[in-house]
Ligand SMILES: NC(=O)N[C@@H](CC(=O)O)C(=O)O
């Protein structure tokens with residue numbers, strides 16, 4: 001495939017040749033890259049070519065909850081959103097805490113359209129021996145408080161997990177909330193019953209910002225103590241991000257701590273909680289508009305290392321159970337690039353910053369070879385977008401199994417073409433809107 005006249009994130013206009021699944025050449029237009037007989041030529045003039053996103057945090061729900069999502073449905077959403085690598089989290093059923101559970105999940109991941117990594121989890125029943133024999137992506141998310149799957153663990157087990165991971169140079173992704181600092185009184189009173197529009201603001205009042213900051217500090221201290229590479233998942237507060245930045249600046253080892261934020265904490269706040277009802281319930285919860293703006297600023301200014309989605313689909317019926325009984329989590333893998341690119345279009349973020357936080361940084365933090373960059377020799381994981389053509393996000397037009405999105409009605413810049421190692425996994429005709437998907441092309445990025 002020859003892609004001609006595309007603008008890269010840094011503003012250079014280039015022709016890009018794809019051969020045998022990798023980027024073969026990146027040359028100025030008219031510098032002599034001519035199409036071979038029978039080679040597909042993509043005229044990309046007026047379009048941007050970006051590295052496929054590496055979503056370091058998804059929950060594709062298999063095994064155990066395939067009614068919420070499968071590797072097929074989840075990876076279709078990923079492909080249509082320009083995500084070419086996903087990292088699946090361990091709170092499935094059974095949880096991915098030993099070699100057998102890992103192998104079971106690896107078999108289920110085979111139909112994935114996009115490349116993937118599989119994380120190993122930590123519970124009292126975990127078996128580090130058999131787990132670390134598998135081609136694990138990372139340890140985590142390790143839950144310092146209960147979330148979906150009730151995998152919250154105590155500090156001593158967390159320290160044990162850090163030691164095991166550090167001994168093998170495996171990074172550890174941490175869900176950092178301290179449940180002793182939750183405000184139980186926020187859940188007193190009438191929160192709306194099953195099927196009613198409960199206000200998710202009570203959830204935000206319950207799982208406090210202080211609970212996150214305290215747990216982030218604890219995770220960072222324990223990480224430094226054990227020399228483990230700690231990645232703080234879905235940081236939802238400026239305080240949490242600042243703690244990571246401070247620890248990073250003071251770090252002495254070769255694997256400084258990093259942090260990730262989600263699109264929902266960047267684009268939604270407690271001001272949306274009333275409108276969203278239980279569909280706005282997730283862990284950590286939506287924060288005040290002031291904190292949301294602070295998180296966004298830290299993304300813009302370079303303090304945030306990664307934007308990942310914490311794609312956590314549940315069915316509409318499950319979300320309608322009422323605030324206390326509805327499961328936590330929102331889908332998001334398909335809207336990651338679109339929402340961030342819309343921020344670029346509006347002038348709120350630079351395109352290079354977006355490229356770094358969704359592609360280059362996650363690839364380098366987690367040591368994924370060949371991903372996250374468009375350069376000769378890299379995997380041809382490519383996304384073509386028309387930055388002048390946003391469209392409204394509508395649940396009905398998305399491809400995951402959840403029939404809803406918390407971002408309904410917001411604008412997004414969606415891909416026209418997505419490739420995984422040179423295979424077209426998604427394509428949309430910009431004129432007719434007709435869409436097509438490729439064959440399952442995904443493989444485990446730790447098995448190269
Ligand atoms: N974020 C959530 O609210 N839910 C996630 C679990 C998690 O990441 O904590 C899920 O798996 O549903």
Ligand SMILES: [Zn+2]
Nearest residue numbers: 141147175283
């Ligand atoms: Zn989590």
Ligand SMILES: [Zn+2]
Nearest residue numbers: 057089141310
């Ligand atoms: Zn998660």
